[in-house]
Amino acid sequence: MPRNGEEDQSVPGAPSITRIRARPDPFLVVCRCFSFLTSLAAILCIAVNVLSAVRSFKHGSDVFDGIFRCYAVLIACFVALAETEWGFIIKFWQVLGYWAGRGMLQIFVAVMTRAFPDYTGERKELILLQDIACFMLLACGAVYVVSGILCIGFLKRSRQQQEITREQAVKDLEELQRRKEELEQLLVPETV
Incomplete structure (x- = not known):
């Protein structure tokens, strides 16, 4: 079930992974x-x-x-x-x-x-x-x-930090997904 700010999107090989929206x-x-x-x-x-x-x-x-x-x-x-x-x-x-x-x-x-x-x-x-x-x-x-x-400037800095954290989480998630696919390919036995 998606949380606020997230939506379910199927990623090849892992349909249960949630992705953060890219909307600014x-x-x-x-x-x-x-x-x-x-x-x-x-x-x-x-x-x-x-x-x-x-x-x-x-x-x-x-x-x-x-x-x-x-x-x-x-x-x-x-x-x-x-x-x-x-x-x-x-x-x-x-x-x-x-x-x-x-x-x-x-x-x-x-x-x-x-x-x-x-x-x-x-x-x-x-x-x-x-x-x-x-x-x-x-x-x-x-x-x-x-x-x-x-204190609107404080709110802006807080939201900027959240945006940076969110972008880094998306990059980390994509890197993990890519690494998982590489490891799965290594586990598949080669057919001769």
Whole structure:
């Protein structure tokens, strides 16, 4: 009788073996999509800040704005890298393993992107792009902070561990089945 999350499937040579479903966890799919959206917002912030920095240095109007934009680019790159959940980043900056910390960094980058707007109206397209990037990353950061407070990040890590364990169990089961078939073939007497 199949348990929750499992179904009976006949495997050649062993019809009683149960297999775990290969369907991905919907919660983890939503988390991956949100992480992708956050990465896109961070990349958009990088682009906007690079354009603003180049414009500031090119026109020589405000060198401090250009330097500020360079820092915003570096931190936004760090935000995009943190969304990959690369082990190196999480190992050395453990606060980014927690969603509230990650969200606060995203909010900081959004505020840096929005800082020093052009009120003269000369760069309307750049200001519009700046607003879109800023508010997208600000919204993502707010969702991360609220989710972190509600311990959704802990739930995600728990489900990821379950998924890894389930995948390893399936691989082990397939390897055992393959090995069993090999041993059964060795036991069959050869006919001459």
